[in-house]
Amino acid sequence: MSDDSVVRPRPEAAVTLRPAAGGRIEGGFWGARQRVNREVTIPLGGERIRESGAFANLELAARGAGGEHRGKVFADSDVYKWLEAVAWERGRADDERLRAAYEEAVELVAAAQRADGYLHTHTQLTGRERYSDLASSHELYCAGHLMQAAVAGSRATGDRRLLEVATRFADHLVKDLPEDALDGHPEIETSLAELYRETGARPYLELATRMVTSRGRERLPLKGHHGPGIRQDRVPLRAATTVEGHAVRAVYLAAGAADVAAETSDRELLAALEGQWREMVATKTYLTGGLGSQWYGEQFGGPHELAPETAYCETCAAIGSVQWSWRMLLATGDPAFADLMERTLYNAVLPGISLGGDRFFYVNALRVRAGANPDDRRAPARGRQDWYGTACCPPNVMRLLSSLGHYLATQDGDGVQLHLYASGTVRAGEVLLEVVTGYPWDGRVEIVVRETPGHPWTLSARIPSWADAAVVTPGPAGPATGAGQGSLTADAEPGTYHRIRRTWRPGDRITLDLGIRPRLTSAVPRLDVARGQVAVERGPLVYCLEQADHPGVVVDDLCVASADLRDGTPIPGLPPEVVPVRARGRAHVHREDDGGFPYRTATAPQEPEHAGPIELTFVPYYAWANRGIGPMTVWAPMH
């Protein structure tokens, strides 16, 4: 198992934790998702990208004779993200089909590259001057995704051909990119930093640093009605107190800035990023972990502006959030970052792809109302789509799922830290751990030490902040170990790492019981869109009410009548392992005369009238819209 981490800080980087050298998911919840990703989504993605013309663009560019560019200006990035997914899959288990697809695409990319290293098919085919419209052209955004794919190829397969393409491009940028050039869509910052990590070429880091630190000075030209904030060009990151503008751009930039801060030991920048992250979590994050409350500009709203039905929550923003949080976790070791990663993976990334792996959401709203207009192709009311004209999200999910094992664990001088729970193995230096769990359906996680050095080290297991009844049982184990490390069960504190230090022996095991059972969740008063309402969660999963489970009433009218929640039996049409949650509820009466002007003179807020009791069925939010499309809500009033 090679060290194929997505993020691999240099030895001198200012980080608290370093990624475990190898994390491998085998079976269980995420194993099933990885299987579907490999067997269905990635092959399908290759086809869709071919149909979109993105490969044809590369072929035309390779011929060097011009021709019509198809798709969006960032079409190249679809190829690169898909290539990155293929590379990680080859690292998981290479096969001839994957190898051939990878090598064919890499040849094409290499052929399309100009002699001086430049590569952007839209610019090459249209003949537009390079770097003449960086606010919109996505030239450097595409370059960044090329670099990430190249790093993945190098780390996962040892094949350095794409890395050579990427470094040629990066060398060109270092040499020829106009001073102070910034891309309207950040992405290249984190990619240049990782390319530096992979190659040791410090000019890449210097270029990334320049881009991160020179941004926020209103240098990018304005477009449309938007101010500079939409492109994170209003306030320098070092001075910013919040995230703003286009959500994907914001979190990609922040991830790159975290890389720069780590590699340049820039503690001031890191502290600024941490403040922005905390403000984002406190005021601009949906319960699902989703980011971006405005369709207009695909951007963050103001603080506490988190209307569920108009949530944008682009799948890509969730992926960028995971990337940013992971880098902050490495830098600080604070479990809050892992908490958000987990919430986001289950409830903001995963909803972006159907259970079958072949249909996608671009926008992940927390509510769809009865009668919602499906006019826009991205409208959740239209249901999952086969693909999108702007196809950023599907291959982004592919590359994340393919590399998910890399995010399970870290190591430091003192031992190994487990952040996410999935059945599989973790390699960290001389340590090899095996994890066996039915998580997230079951809160029991067994951690078995398979290989260990002879000296003492600390095993740290994250206790999620929602796990208010977590216990840790060290054992049944091998031979008795250090003092106080018997087989007594210990309470574990939510939102911390439970740490056990001992001299471990192969076969030692500890068992976590994270106490997964359904619970109600409410929101602080300033979060007015959840006022008077509750949501259901169970373990790391956010649940929702879906029309399919409530015939005869409209989801819009449902409310929760009791805090007594129970696990339900499997639901036809969903995989049998999915645990629904049941509760007593009622429906508002939607009266005939409600058809008039909906505002009435009153002496108090209108008390809804209720019909008789209804059995409510909550299903995991990630699994919604897999049984047709209809009204859905995460939040429901409680009366």
Place this chain on the structure above:
Amino acid sequence: MSDDSVVRPRPEAAVTLRPAAGGRIEGGFWGARQRVNREVTIPLGGERIRESGAFANLELAARGAGGEHRGKVFADSDVYKWLEAVAWERGRADDERLRAAYEEAVELVAAAQRADGYLHTHTQLTGRERYSDLASSHELYCAGHLMQAAVAGSRATGDRRLLEVATRFADHLVKDLPEDALDGHPEIETSLAELYRETGARPYLELATRMVTSRGRERLPLKGHHGPGIRQDRVPLRAATTVEGHAVRAVYLAAGAADVAAETSDRELLAALEGQWREMVATKTYLTGGLGSQWYGEQFGGPHELAPETAYCETCAAIGSVQWSWRMLLATGDPAFADLMERTLYNAVLPGISLGGDRFFYVNALRVRAGANPDDRRAPARGRQDWYGTACCPPNVMRLLSSLGHYLATQDGDGVQLHLYASGTVRAGEVLLEVVTGYPWDGRVEIVVRETPGHPWTLSARIPSWADAAVVTPGPAGPATGAGQGSLTADAEPGTYHRIRRTWRPGDRITLDLGIRPRLTSAVPRLDVARGQVAVERGPLVYCLEQADHPGVVVDDLCVASADLRDGTPIPGLPPEVVPVRARGRAHVHREDDGGFPYRTATAPQEPEHAGPIELTFVPYYAWANRGIGPMTVWAPMH
């Protein structure tokens, strides 16, 4: 007083009511607004439009030699709307300055027109082929505004020069416009209908009819991610059950369709429009009358999707709503249309312009949160602006205020109907009424018959639907009149016309007392964004809480503690006649630890903690943001 109505159905039109021949506002609330409009806004608008390059575009087009077009593709329409306002002002009271400005601009417009009648400076200056991009070019939209200005010029001043320009253009369109051509932005439909009304040229009506009835078949090319609904091209109007897409476009189209339905006696179309209007009022209208809940596409959201802070509520959409409702009122005589007109005028049109008449809102949100990002120039959090790059709203307000007198009253075979209350006079055939009122601050309205024919007729006075304590006192009058028409006070039913039929004599008067006092308003359960909340209204005015009146607390945290509302004393910084409303309130405690993840495990929705009592001050929503900019809300929780 000539018959200078904005809308003047032909004698054979299928309408229930016809506009009064002359309505004149003198003094009072709207008189003051008209004075500011004439003395400040219209001169300032002329300057701003000149600075924008819109006049320069016309000059370049007149020279016929090409040149750089400045501003948006619809820049011409700014000139036309401003010209329309100037025309109506000349009708109210002509003066040399207005006449000169009008004639100079008309000369310029006439000079810019091509020999065959075509006129669109953007197309002329860029050399783009005519009608080759109607989904975006706004060629016909501009043509429509030209026609409306021309009709205003003809009716208000008798000067027919601009009408000649408009009819040349219309004749060209009738002859040369490609079959089935539709503009992406409806507007020309209502303009062609009115040009028909003014000239009697039936081909104009036929062209309008064709445009209204051929729309909704997905013929316009799609742009961006939007489906055909954004341009009202998804469903034919005759089959539609709701309004959808870009709100301004939707209501402009509906107004034009109402004109077509009236002039072609198309009862089926009228019934469809009425259904759409009622559905809009029931599910897609803000308490202010504002329309459009999505910034993205400036469009209507789904039913009950009416989040206050992300409300778009473009000033132009409110103006279009007034236009549509007025046409529906003429067609049906149903006071519900007048109710919405009044609500919209005070609370959705008027907020679009500052008290001083020199600053504007494009977007009229019902809430601005603490910390809201003013990145977009249209963001309400940025406060009112001097002007906008897309300057559709300011001159639209100008033309509406200048012509507001035309919307006060109607007539039918049986008498005169008063719909809006403003001090002034109404001429309807042989009847001349004088109205004296302190409305909307004071609910007392005196209606004096100044001229009358000798035979009996019915005076109908609208009792607004909010006026649950309205009384009508016939008298003190002249000599005693018909049976049952003594000076006894009678209760009047809200949401109806109170009708008094008698043989009137000059000097007869009746007095309405509409019982204006502050009241609380709530919303139906499906309108979840108002759940647990109340708003304050007083007469036709919607009120709001503004930061300026609540030092030491944040408006976001305020809640209403009592239904006991009282009129307050004048507020420094607002005109002395403005009546604030006071109530007992409290503030949520925004706790230190609210700075973390805002969602908590709970057994019920979180009950906010409150600090001690606070005296709340509500000010009319139209008057907000005239004392600096800060948080504001129309809805507040009640605890």
